[in-house]
Amino acid sequence: DAGVTQSPTHLIxxxxxxxxxxxxxxxxxxxxxxxxxxxxxxxxxIFQYYEEEERQRGNFPDRFSGHQFPNxxxxxxxNALLLGDSALYLCASSLYPGQGKAGTFxxxxxLTVV
Amino acid sequence: xxxxTQPDIHITVSxxxxxxxxxxxxxxxxxxxxxxxxxxxxxxxLLLKYFSGDTLVQGIKGFEAEFKRSQSSFNLRKPSVHxxxxxxxxxxxxxxxxxxxxxxxxxxxxxxxxxx
Numbered sequence: 001d002a003g004v005t006q007s008p009t010h011l012i013x014x015x016x017x018x019x020x021x022x023x024x025x026x027x028x029x030x031x032x033x034x035x036x037x038x039x040x041x042x043x044x045x046i047f048q049y050y051e052e053e054e055r056q057r058g059n060f061p062d063r064f065s066g067h068q069f070p071n072x073x074x075x076x077x078x079n080a081l082l083l084g085d086s087a088l089y090l091c092a093s094s095l096y097p098g099q100g101k102a103g104t105f106x107x108x109x110x111l112t113v114v
Numbered sequence: 115x116x117x118x119t120q121p122d123i124h125i126t127v128s129x130x131x132x133x134x135x136x137x138x139x140x141x142x143x144x145x146x147x148x149x150x151x152x153x154x155x156x157x158x159x160l161l162l163k164y165f166s167g168d169t170l171v172q173g174i175k176g177f178e179a180e181f182k183r184s185q186s187s188f189n190l191r192k193p194s195v196h197x198x199x200x201x202x203x204x205x206x207x208x209x210x211x212x213x214x215x216x217x218x219x220x221x222x223x224x225x226x227x228x229x230x
Contacts, residue, residue: 102163108156
């Protein structure tokens with residue numbers, strides 16, 4: 001049973017560029033959430049997708065956008081990259097409704113902006 | 115707004131000794147509470163969770179945590195640590211609701227070092 005799969009594992013981008021990160025949820029899961037974890041910090045919630053719509057959003061600028069596909073996989077897009085966007089980006093999946101369940105996290109994508 | 119405080123940035127424990135990692139939360143209602151562990155460069159692995167019921171919850175790898183509403187705490191304990199327990203530990207709180215426990219608020223983490 002495959003868990004949450006994220007790609008790529010590592011990525012180096014130049015300031016001002018755009019990046020797309022991908023997440024395949026655990027089999028049977030239909031909800032995907034994205035988190036940003038800066039070095040030495042705890043993860044911070046970016047947003048969450050269910051039924052191809054953004055359901056909740058954290059305190060992140062509009063440069064961060066996402067998408068969910070009919071097969072429940074998801075993308076995180078970041079435009080106009082800043083040096084401060086360098087972080088580990090984690091995807092978590094779960095099955096709606098969420099009460100009584102904990103999400104499953106992937107291993108993350110390490111983004112470095114130079 | 116919900117928040118989590120992990121007062122200890124770094125803890126060093128001898129192998130075989132007991133462990134307690136502190137977590138205090140702020141949330142207006144009964145929260146969902148979680149402890150995750152993260153090895154270097156890796157994702158998060160769920161150790162245990164509290165949603166309701168018995169305030170003492172058992173998790174994987176011999177960990178347990180106790181929910182104390184009066185103290186707004188959810189401390190993680192292990193009676194005897196192993197060298198493989200060295201990692202970063204995160205406490206998190208989630209709001210109740212259909213999507214609440216997906217929107218987690220994490221603490222800043224406690225780094226655990228094990229000495230022989």
